[in-house]
Amino acid sequence: MSVLIVGSTALDSIKTPRGDHPRLLGGSASYASVAASFFAPVKLVGVVGEDFPPACLRLYRKHKIDLEGLQMAPGRTFHWSGEYEVNMNNRRTLKTELGVFETFTPRLPASWRNCPYVLLANIAPSLQLLVLDQMRRPKFVVADTMDLWMNIALPDLLKLLRRLDGFVLNESEARQLTQEHNLMRAARKIHRLGPDYVIIKKGEHGAILSARQKLFVAPAYPLENVVDPTGAGDCFVGGMMGWLAAAGGSVEAHLRRAVLYGSVLASYCCEGFGLKALTAVKRQAIERRLKELESLTRF
Amino acid sequence: MSVLIVGSTALDSIKTPRGDHPRLLGGSASYASVAASFFAPVKLVGVVGEDFPPACLRLYRKHKIDLEGLQMAPGRTFHWSGEYEVNMNNRRTLKTELGVFETFTPRLPASWRNCPYVLLANIAPSLQLLVLDQMRRPKFVVADTMDLWMNIALPDLLKLLRRLDGFVLNESEARQLTQEHNLMRAARKIHRLGPDYVIIKKGEHGAILSARQKLFVAPAYPLENVVDPTGAGDCFVGGMMGWLAAAGGSVEAHLRRAVLYGSVLASYCCEGFGLKALTAVKRQAIERRLKELESLTRF
Numbered sequence: 013m014s015v016l017i018v019g020s021t022a023l024d025s026i027k028t029p030r031g032d033h034p035r036l037l038g039g040s041a042s043y044a045s046v047a048a049s050f051f052a053p054v055k056l057v058g059v060v061g062e063d064f065p066p067a068c069l070r071l072y073r074k075h076k077i078d079l080e081g082l083q084m085a086p087g088r089t090f091h092w093s094g095e096y097e098v099n100m101n102n103r104r105t106l107k108t109e110l111g112v113f114e115t116f117t118p119r120l121p122a123s124w125r126n127c128p129y130v131l132l133a134n135i136a137p138s139l140q141l142l143v144l145d146q147m148r149r150p151k152f153v154v155a156d157t158m159d160l161w162m163n164i165a166l167p168d169l170l171k172l173l174r175r176l177d178g179f180v181l182n183e184s185e186a187r188q189l190t191q192e193h194n195l196m197r198a199a200r201k202i203h204r205l206g207p208d209y210v211i212i213k214k215g216e217h218g219a220i221l222s223a224r225q226k227l228f229v230a231p232a233y234p235l236e237n238v239v240d241p242t243g244a245g246d247c248f249v250g251g252m253m254g255w256l257a258a259a260g261g262s263v264e265a266h267l268r269r270a271v272l273y274g275s276v277l278a279s280y281c282c283e284g285f286g287l288k289a290l291t292a293v294k295r296q297a298i299e300r301r302l303k304e305l306e307s308l309t310r311f
Numbered sequence: 312m313s314v315l316i317v318g319s320t321a322l323d324s325i326k327t328p329r330g331d332h333p334r335l336l337g338g339s340a341s342y343a344s345v346a347a348s349f350f351a352p353v354k355l356v357g358v359v360g361e362d363f364p365p366a367c368l369r370l371y372r373k374h375k376i377d378l379e380g381l382q383m384a385p386g387r388t389f390h391w392s393g394e395y396e397v398n399m400n401n402r403r404t405l406k407t408e409l410g411v412f413e414t415f416t417p418r419l420p421a422s423w424r425n426c427p428y429v430l431l432a433n434i435a436p437s438l439q440l441l442v443l444d445q446m447r448r449p450k451f452v453v454a455d456t457m458d459l460w461m462n463i464a465l466p467d468l469l470k471l472l473r474r475l476d477g478f479v480l481n482e483s484e485a486r487q488l489t490q491e492h493n494l495m496r497a498a499r500k501i502h503r504l505g506p507d508y509v510i511i512k513k514g515e516h517g518a519i520l521s522a523r524q525k526l527f528v529a530p531a532y533p534l535e536n537v538v539d540p541t542g543a544g545d546c547f548v549g550g551m552m553g554w555l556a557a558a559g560g561s562v563e564a565h566l567r568r569a570v571l572y573g574s575v576l577a578s579y580c581c582e583g584f585g586l587k588a589l590t591a592v593k594r595q596a597i598e599r600r601l602k603e604l605e606s607l608t609r610f
Contacts, residue, residue, distance in 0.1 A: 099492040193398040195515070196535045216494070217516035218528075229517075229607040231528035236495045308528040309608035 014053040014078075015257040017045050017250065018118055018143045019133025019156075021058035021082065023068075025093035026285060027106070028240055036286030037068040038092060040133035040156065043246035046287055047277040048131070048254030049075035050295055055124050057081035057143060061089035061112040071291060080121045085112040096241070103241075120146045129257040132176075133246055134158050137168035144175055152256065152263050154178035154209075156249045159185050170205060177263070178209035180249045186212050195220060196227075209267065211252075213245050221271050223264070230271045231308050233279035233301055240285045244278040247290060251277030276301045313352040313377075314556040316344050316549065317417055317442045318432025318455075320357035320381065322367075324392035325584060326405070327539055335585030336367040337391060339432035339455065342545030345586055346576040347430070347553030348374035349594055354423050356380035356442060358415045360388040370590060379420045384411040395540070402540075419445045428556040431475075432545055433457050436467035443474055451555065451562050453477035453508075455548045458484050469504060476562070477508035479548045485511050494519060495526075508566065510551075512544050520570050522563070529570045530607050532578035532600055539584045543577040546589060550576030575600045 024038030045054045055078045060068075062084070072079055088111035095104045118139055128151035132140035140155055147153075155176050161169050162185065173179060179202060187193055190201040195212055199222035202210045210222040214232075221228040252267075252274035259266040276298055283289040323337030344353045354377045359367075361383070371378055387410035394403045417438055424447045431439035431454035439454055446452075454475050460468050461484065472478060478501060486492055489500040494511055498521035501509045509521040513531075520527040551566075551573035558565040575597055582588040 194535055194537070196533045214516065217513065220533075227533060227607055229530035229533075231530075231608075234495045234519075234526060234528075236493055238493070308526055309530075 013128050013257045013260055014055055015048050015129040015131055015253050016055045016057065016124055016127040017041050017048060017131045017133055018057035018140065019044060019135045019246070020090055020113065021060050022090040022092055024242060024286060025091070026240055026242055027095040029096065029098050030239055031285070033285040035065070037071055038243065038286060039090065040135060040246040043243035043281065043287065044131055044133040044250030045072070045077050046075050046290055047247035047250030047281070049077055050251070050277070050293070050298060051254035052257035054078065054254070055081055055127060057118050057120060059083040059085050059112050059116040061085060061087045064089045071287065074291065081124060083119070087112040118143050128152065129253055131249060131253040132156070133249065137161050137165050137172045141168065141172055152177050154180060154249065154253055156180045156245065157185065159188055162188050173206040176207040178211060179207040180211045180213065182213045182215070182245065211271065213248060219248070219271055219275065221267060228268045228271065230275055231305060233275055233305050235279055235282055238282045239289070241282050242286065244281045247281040248274040248278040272302055272305050275305060312427050312556045312559055313354055314347050314428040314430055314552050315354045315356065315423055315426040316340050316347060316430045316432055317356035317439065318343060318434045318545070319389055319412065320359050321389040321391055323541060323585060324390070325539055325541055326394040328395065328397050329538055330584070332584040334364070336370055337542065337585060338389065339434060339545045342542035342580065342586065343430055343432045343549030344371070344376050345374050345589055346546040346549030346580070348376055349550070349576070349592070349597060350553035351556035353377065353553070354380060354426060356417050356419060358382040358384050358411050360384060360386045360411045363388045370586065373590065380423060382418070386411045417442050427451065428552055430548060430552040431455065432548065436460050436464050436471045440467065440471055451476050453479060453548065453552055455479040455544065456484065458487055461487050472505040475506040477510060478506040479510045479512065481512045481514070481544065510570065512547060518547070518570055518574065520566060527567045527570065529574055530604060532574055532604050534578055534581055537581045538588070540581050541585065543580045546580040547573040547577040571601055571604050574604060
């Protein structure tokens with residue numbers, strides 16, 4: 013089955029201690045879509061400007077991403093630039109130029125409204141809601157978010173939460189949203205806001221999947237060389253949803269493994285600038301790394 | 312088989328947002344010994360002063376800890392006092408009074424020199440070395456440490472490292488010792504300093520066990536109520552060594568499970584001030600929590 017993904021489609025200029033890389037394909041929807049594409053057909057909803065490089069479109073097409081929902085609008089593509097510190101954990105945004113995103117209204121092709129798996133990748137919750145409004149009873153809806161929306165669009169985010177099956181956020185966002193330092197209590201509070209599944213990303217420490225009465229702790233794939241962590245969280249949720257869509261059947265039965273696939277996709281993402289490492293990965297390598305990840309917690 | 316434990320034996324005065332608790336039984340050897348005692352007979356090497364409360368001796372005896380190596384010296388017991396911040400992650404030392412520890416020379420009863428399992432709990436590496444010098448070919452030697460010794464006794468610590476089978480330290484200590492932010496690379500560097508097994512404690516994020524070519528990632532037991540994290544790291548390594556001593560046979564075969572038992576003991580430690588919660592635990596409860604911990608990573 014296919015997965016519909018909405019989110020930002022952007023050009024990223026990334027500075028890390030390892031080098032400068034201007035105008036790479038970026039945005040939450042791009043990362044998530046490429047990650048999901050290893051498992052399932054992807055339908056991408058987003059917007060790009062007239063300056064969007066043909067090479068970026070080719071990258072989408074290489075991954076057989078359906079672009080019928082990608083609008084080409086007059087103006088410039090959303091452009092983000094940021095800088096990482098030596099330890100790669102702290103990121104500083106240098107510039108955010110919204111461009112065509114300022115007036116973006118997602119419109120779904122009619123045939124996409126029945127798509128069973130929906131990933132609302134990180135983007136304004138009002139836009140995530142607009143996509144959800146156009147869907148016909150999807151089977152499984154997951155949203156990702158970021159601290160910005162808690163600061164400037166909390167009512168929209170809370171409205172969205174009531175309509176989700178799964179919600180993905182990182183540690184500090186979970187603490188900010190719930191005002192709870194303890195992640196177990198934070199997860200419980202988030203369940204009360206709506207979603208049956210709460211997935212808390214902890215970067216190099218892995219992820220926690222809370223399913224109300226059940227808990228799953230997933231390790232991160234241990235990387236020795238982090239080149240660029242941009243988009244790792246998007247790849248995590250993209251890989252997770254792609255694998256769920258490919259598996260079909262009961263989400264509950266597949267979600268734990270889906271989280272591990274997400275971790276694997278995120279690990280590849282970190283090994284190159286932008287999507288460079290991820291786009292070169294073979295499915296076989298993903299399976300190998302999944303086995304390694306499984307063996308890390310076996311005893 | 313029994314486990315010999317050397318480390319600090321102290322009185323701790325602990326301030327947390329949940330309350331003030333003066334003069335509790337503390338010290339790395341106390342925590343580690345009580346934790347280990349759930350699995351194996353413990354021989355404790357340490358020193359206390361004339362002010363050491365009888366109630367503390369009773370607590371050791373309740374856990375059948377052999378005190379033949381515990382010296383009673385003229386003067387006052389080592390006293391540490393510290394304060395935790397609201398989130399329980401940041402700790403500030405308010406006072407350290409070494410007392411009888413200033414002139415402590417560990418002396419092992421003759422019959423203890425053949426003890427197969429040796430835990431050099433956190434204490435000056437020169438004292439850890441003195442204990443090791445008195446042992447006859449122990450089967451498995453593990454040391455714990457802290458940042459202080461890297462700052463003021465690095466040559467001793469490096470000398471110790473060459474004589475260890477296993478070395479336990481926390482994330483920030485691993486980074487400090489190796490000047491490597493990436494924990495995988497830090498573990499590899501520590502292996503080169505001597506120990507075959509490197510165990511990096513990550514608090515609420517669990518622990519990593521690196522065995523040169525193999526890696527094991529252990530989750531922390533998810534706690535909703537952390538009352539006092541003092542001694543959790545000592546309980547971790549104490550529980551781990553106690554279980555290894557009880558299991559006997561191949562250390563390699565048992566070490567992963569031993570790390571999980573360590574996590575369980577550490578979790579109980581955090582649920583009360585000082586040793587209060589831990590000393591009340593029943594073996595059955597430990598087994599139940601171990602099963603829960605195992606199920607967290609199964610899928």
